[in-house]
Amino acid sequence: MHHLHTIQLTAYRLPDQTAQTLYLNYEIFGQPLHQAPVILVNHALTGNSTVTGEQGWWNQVIGYDQVIDLNRYTVLAFNIPGNGYGNKPEQLLLNYTAFTTAVIADVFWKGLDFLRVPQLYAIIGGSLGGSIAWEMALQRPEAIHHLIPIATNVQASDWLIGQVVVQEAILNHSKHPLEDARKHAMLLYRTPESINQKFTREQQSMDQIHPVEQWLTYHGHALQKRFQLAAYQLMNHLLQTIGKALTEEQVKQFALTTTTQITMITVDSDGMFTQKEQRETYCKLYAYGADIQYKEIQSIHGHDAFLIEYQQLQTLLQPLF
Ligand SMILES: CC(=O)SCCNC(=O)CCNC(=O)[C@H](O)C(C)(C)COP(=O)(O)OP(=O)(O)OC[C@H]1O[C@@H](n2cnc3c(N)ncnc32)[C@H](O)[C@@H]1OP(=O)(O)O
Ligand SMILES: N[C@@H](CCO)C(=O)O
Numbered sequence: 001m002h003h004l005h006t007i008q009l010t011a012y013r014l015p016d017q018t019a020q021t022l023y024l025n026y027e028i029f030g031q032p033l034h035q036a037p038v039i040l041v042n043h044a045l046t047g048n049s050t051v052t053g054e055q056g057w058w059n060q061v062i063g064y065d066q067v068i069d070l071n072r073y074t075v076l077a078f079n080i081p082g083n084g085y086g087n088k089p090e091q092l093l094l095n096y097t098a099f100t101t102a103v104i105a106d107v108f109w110k111g112l113d114f115l116r117v118p119q120l121y122a123i124i125g126g127s128l129g130g131s132i133a134w135e136m137a138l139q140r141p142e143a144i145h146h147l148i149p150i151a152t153n154v155q156a157s158d159w160l161i162g163q164v165v166v167q168e169a170i171l172n173h174s175k176h177p178l179e180d181a182r183k184h185a186m187l188l189y190r191t192p193e194s195i196n197q198k199f200t201r202e203q204q205s206m207d208q209i210h211p212v213e214q215w216l217t218y219h220g221h222a223l224q225k226r227f228q229l230a231a232y233q234l235m236n237h238l239l240q241t242i243g244k245a246l247t248e249e250q251v252k253q254f255a256l257t258t259t260t261q262i263t264m265i266t267v268d269s270d271g272m273f274t275q276k277e278q279r280e281t282y283c284k285l286y287a288y289g290a291d292i293q294y295k296e297i298q299s300i301h302g303h304d305a306f307l308i309e310y311q312q313l314q315t316l317l318q319p320l321f
Pocket of ligand 2: 044046
């Protein structure tokens with residue numbers, strides 16, 4: 001693990017604005033803070049602040065001489081408080097339903113204020129991280145040069161909220177909550193086409209466990225080994241809070257006033273944040289006058305394509321960095 005720093009701060013939970021102490025863990029990569037433009041990278045549902053290096057989950061995008069070049073930028077990545085990253089039990093949020101993506105966005109801004117970073121060259125994030133990026137832009141429409149939300153949206157759809165409800169039921173009732181929840185969720189992150197082409201008929205036999213079951217079990221075990229139940233419950237819950245209080249008027253005002261250049265990156269086969277809903281967000285913001293572009297990763301793999309289709313991602317990001 002790269003060096004993990006911690007900021008202690010106060011968050012104001014919605015809707016009653018109750019104050020609560022939170023620990024914001026973060027890592028910094030590349031150029032020292034205040035000596036280069038800062039890029040904030042928001043991790044996805046089960047990600048963390050280790051974006052590059054030996055354990056880095058985005059090594060093909062962030063690194064020395066990569067598209068986000070650490071020779072030129074300071075890359076900062078926060079852990080969503082309560083994601084369990086940092087191994088301090090007191091940092092888990094047991095009252096997780098009191099939190100929303102808007103509260104986490106506010107906490108991230110508080111962290112940036114603490115670090116004296118009033119302006120960001122870019123915020124980039126996939127899935128849940130991308131939705132927190134949207135919330136951050138809505139909260140400070142003039143503080144970000146490039147906003148790059150990937151495979152995400154400004155508001156949770158009913159479809160997504162339904163998935164969250166099923167995940168929660170599994171977490172509350174299964175004997176193997178994390179493992180079973182991950183098995184269910186993996187199907188949402190992929191597509192029938194992606195799963196069906198993964199395994200050959202030759203791999204299957206009557207007396208063996210089906211390869212897709214082995215694969216789901218593999219991913220279930222992997223999550224169970226690296227995640228704590230309370231942490232995953234929070235992450236899952238946050239998905240249904242995306243854009244919870246967002247009104248049409250706020251979207252309009254944001255589009256009219258923001259100085260941010262927005263580049264939405266979508267996946268054509270995304271079944272979690274569908275391309276149709278992302279396209280609607282783009283059309284609305286464009287119509288209201290935002291400086292916004294719509295880009296697309298073409299993939300059979302669905303939502304998780306932002307963790308698979310690196311070449312396409314590099315090509316789409318290159319002009320911005
Ligand atoms: C953006 C962020 O914040 S990161 C978010 C957190 N990180 C993640 O979600 C990553 C978890 N990993 C994954 O979901 C995937 O591995 C991805 C998206 C990185 C890559 O997807 P794919 O290329 O389709 O790989 P796939 O899902 O098949 O996983 C490969 C693994 O499955 C294993 N596997 C494949 N088939 C089987 C099978 N039949 N039985 C058992 N294991 C199998 C492989 O051995 C491989 O293991 P390894 O990763 O330990 O080398
Ligand atoms: N593979 C992603 C899916 C949610 O974006 C994760 O585990 O975070």
